[in-house]
Amino acid sequence: MNIGREYTGSEKTGKVISFAVGDQEYCVDILSVREIRGWTEATPLPGTPRWVRGVINLRGIILPVIDMRVMLRIGSERPISREVVMVVEIGEKISGLLVDKVSDIIDVEPTMVQEVPSSISGDTSEIISGLIALDGRMIGILNLDIVAEQIMETAV
């Protein structure tokens, strides 16, 4: 189970950025986030999975935007106005994650991270590498490597 990848390390305290997708909360390592920007219309690409909304222009760099609602299978009705794109680095590539809103920055201690229960299974189970319980909220740690793998799939 790859927990450490998403924040600075399981032995140390790390910072993560949490965001909301529908009524669920997820987070990614703050160091992998390049910037957060408002939603601009993406140019759709032929032959790509449903969760790839298309490509956008970030100051001359073209990057894919991944609709996290579709990828995480959380219904598709959305309040358009509140959408934001989190620009994240995954390996050498840059992608945009389309989420509903960015919530806050959280300091994560290794002890706060719980394993993902086995009731979450199937091909989406690895997309979260751990769970954080905080103030009565549940925050899933998003595994960006799996996200990167899933956008390489051919059209669904």
Next chain:
Amino acid sequence: MDDLDSIKPIFFEECGEQLTELERALACLENGEAGHDTVNAAFRAVHSIKGGAGSFGMTELVRFAHVFETALDLLRSGKIEASPAVLRVFLFATDILSDLTGAEQGGPSVDKQRSLECSKALESLSEISATVKAESEELITQVTTEEDIPDGFTPVPFVFDEDVSDKLAALVSDEGFEIFSETPDSAGSAAGHSLQADSPLDSVTVEAGYEKAAEKNSSVSSTSVKSSVALPASIRVDVDRIDRVMDLVGELVIGQSALREAFDNSNAKHQDEAGSSALTDAMNEIEQLSRDIQDAVMAVRAQPLKTVFQRMQRVVRETSLIAHKNVHLIIEGEDTEVDRTLIERLTDPLTHMLRNAIDHGIESEEKRIAAGKSPGGTITLSAAHRSGRIVIIIKDDGGGIDRRRVRAIAEKKGIISSDAVLTDSDIDNLIFSPGFSTSETITDLSGRGVGMDVVKQAIQDLGGRVSIQSETGKGSGFILSLPLTLAVMDGMLVTVSGQILILPVSCILETMILDRKSIFHAVDNVPLMCVRGNFIPLIEIGSALGFSSDHICGSEKVVLIVEDDNGKMTALVADSIDGQMQIVIKTIEKNYRPIYCVSAATILGSGQVALILDVPAVTATTEKSGNSSWLKDNNALSEKFAAE
């Protein structure tokens, strides 16, 4: 060792330059237009390679370069003449030297027999062989002092980055090297090396003096290099940095068009307001400047075709040897500059076309004499700029295309039907058809399964076109017309299912309003369009990309007739044509992956991304081999070239 490894690429890069220089000097000698300088240049080139190879411990290379250098020294001192026989040996040696450097870079290893044979030939140029052998054994640790530089020999300065010079300093301190760092002033010099503030160049001169040789006092080798000549001021810059500037200029052009759009809009609203003329002037000024900057950056990226053209000397030499033909290559316009990305991708097609010209174009010696021509054939490889494009012509003085034979073969291979009515030019173009090879027996040269169709494809991938001019008995010429750069291109903007797509203007033959009366359906309801009596496949771009499932029923659609790699025409249907503009090509693969039927993207003035249609991929969707056929084809093509 790590430090040494990190400067190795610089050495190899310089080797490449030196080899080009050597090749050119020998070509000059061959044409009899050489003076003392030319011989010196050749000597220096070999010498520099030897010097560098020595410090990297490339024994094989050093040994060979030494023998070569010794032979060149005989020429330099006038002990031997630059006769054709001598030059042949030198050219042979150049090839071996190039192969040896290639092998050091991880290329195929060199045939020992051949290199030995060549060494022997070089050594036989004088009786020096005995002494040379003994000396070369010790070369790696051999040296000279400054006093040993013979008169008339010009030392070569090396220019390195400061951090490289630091590494060099660390490296050579044990080896008995000395480094002289020359900077405009003493500030900022590399870690405490002795300074000579006499040159405006921020350069580091490596005194490759090996200690032992000072004692041995070798007369043959003089490895000392010191800057004393005024060189054109130049710097070595990482290509990535230039590409970055190029990218930014692309941004500027896009920002520019956005500004222009906004400006025109607001101008339309407030026409009478004062000050708008000053704004217009400033706007135009900025526009002009951004165009100038674009040109300036392109000039930085531009390289002369020399590098690839000089390599062709060897191709011709080796090919004509195998074909038993005496062929002379004349190079013209080698200083013509093109974008560096193009240069890299021209080598394979040019190599292939030259091989083809020697194998099929130039007749055998007997035939040439019978036709009243000189026994040796001549191929001219020339380049020139012509109206914003670069035109490369490969012209031979052979027999021209044998149209009767070409036609017969095309019929036999089922490329054309026996009753087809073809013009001379149609027949000439048949040689670009896939699967066409006029060689009845598969020769060593052409006809190894890679035909002229691959050449055509490669040129088209670069946004270029190939045409043929052939005259029976007088020879044929292949004319390549290429864009100056791969960073920008002329694009046709079309709307498909509400989205703007871009088609390269170079592949569009004509555009017209869709006339439903000209559409027919064949078996399986496959739509065809009748264009001047010819039925061609009809593809709706939107449905090919999966954007919409609309059938061809909408009114007022437009048709773009495009030509694919094999000259096959296809009609593409779009909703509307929105104009034509120069676009900056952006990759999608860098942050994502190759996209089906899309070659790249660009950014419109609005900041929106627009996809550039991969026209050959779209036209290939009509072939019933599944959607991924275009990918396979592309791979097969690159494999073919890799195999070459």
